[in-house]
Amino acid sequence: MFSVEFLITSLIVVLVPGSGVIYTVSTALLQGRRAGVLASLGGTIGIVPHLLATIFGLAAVMHTSALAFEALRYAGVAYLFYLAWATWRDKAAFAVDQAAAQRTGRQIVAKGILLNILNPKLTIFFLAFLPQFVDPAARSPLAQLVALSAVFMLMTFVVFVVYAALAHAFRRAVIESATVQGWLRRSFAAAFAGLGAQLALQDR
Template sequence: MVFVVAGLLLNVTPGPDVLYIASCSMRQGWKSGAVAALGISAGCFIHITAAAFGLSALLMASATSFAVLKICGAAYLIYVGVSLMVQRPATAASPAAVPARLRKVFLQGFLTNALNPKVALFFLAFVPQFINSGATEKAAAFLFLGAVFNFNSMLWNLLVAWSAAQASGKLRNSGAAAWMNRCIGGLFVALGIKLAFAKSA
């Protein structure tokens, strides 16, 4: 129970994942935000699996590896931010274009999470606190707790997607949509710059 409550409190903290989900919902509606949430959850499973089997610990122990992942993640966030800043507000897409657009949303959500070394550091620091030091199957326990955290996180992210879509329904069809894109893009660029200067510990 303590693990679930602590995880939920951490989930509500704003970050690149929540910002990306909100931006998709605000620009393209609830379905886009939900797909973004699923992509982020998929990226989170990469970190959970890597941490459970010790791969994340090896990565974080190497300053070079951490720096490479950090720069890739920062560059990607800045790329997404700049793309949003220069993008025109979305118009009604043709039925044939919707699947392709949603695939892109899913992939971007996946990469936003998977390329963030801070997520790997989080799982290495947070989850082991809830695993008995004498447990014989620590990897299995880590995977289970990680799955619980990710499931709860997805529920929260879906709520964020729905709330953002409801709050911005009118903006998507007004001149304010372009400014909304620029503001969200600017936040992504700022987060990318912040990540670029982040330290491993």
Template sequence: MPDPDTLLTYAAVVLGLFLIPGPAVLLVLARASVGGRRVGIATGLGIAAGDLLHTAMAVVGLSAVLMTSALAFSLVKYAGAAYLIVLGLRALAERGGELSLGPARLVDTRLAFRQAVLAEVLNPKTALFFLAFLPQFVRPGQGSVPAQLVVLGLVFVGMSVVYTALVALAAGQVAGWLARHRRIGRWQGRVVGAIYLGLGIRLALQER
């Protein structure tokens, strides 16, 4: 079980990533704006279900690496930290445009849920993110590594469900705010890039 300090740091980083409107948040907003709150919540639940599957796959894969050797797991952590640094540099280098909600057609809650699950599960960037992100907060000396990965993944999924539900419930206000502050998209890459870059550097150097 991760210690409270690690969980608090992890939750703060996850919350920081959530607060920057990304594709998942914009999808929930678009669905909620067209189909209403229930469709928006169903979309958020679908995204969370997809993330839960990514968590399960990451736990299985990383646990298999750990069984090989502790050195292999350390290499995975450092490779993940390097990947986060690369993501951060790319995000900082990109020229962000104005945020806008993409077109969304009217669908029922079941279809919205299924489409969100498929979109999240079939996104290779999400899979790589989980493989790189979760190990950074694992401490082998604090108990079972697979159990720690499960806890971290469930915290991420739980926070995702709560956050996307709040976004769906306040879709009108959030969409209106984004419409008045479209230029936030120009800062999106810089903020996310800074989070990735800082996290990657900090965690890459933490145990050296």
């Protein structure tokens, strides 16, 4: 069920610096490793509503029409190419939120949850992403969706914690390096494009 393509794509998706990563990094920079782990937990919990909406929405589509599911899958391929283009063009740097230094553990988790819950792009992303790795002819596509979502959440939490540890260890020297960020973004963009092409040509 957990193909190499799914694991690699999920890792790339989680590694790409977004609002959750930026929040985790800035919190770890100002309040240390524990605060960074709490921010990681909040960011991971915040994707649950988007995953649930995706799971039940896709389950309904698969039950209704195999053609509609395939159309959604190819729309997802197009979205991966869009992500490659957007990631390549993104020049935004990590921002340090000075207010994070005064937040309690509960506040840190709550803000991480809200950041992702209030990001409508996540639902769109999961609707484009998960169909690539589900077999509509399987006995229980819904079980596949749940399992894939669980793995994605676990990977999200682990990667966010790693980001927090690196931010705390290296502080601003590496995290705020424009050169390092530029190199990472170009690598991620190329990976998105390559995986999108592979998924589009893959024989299902």
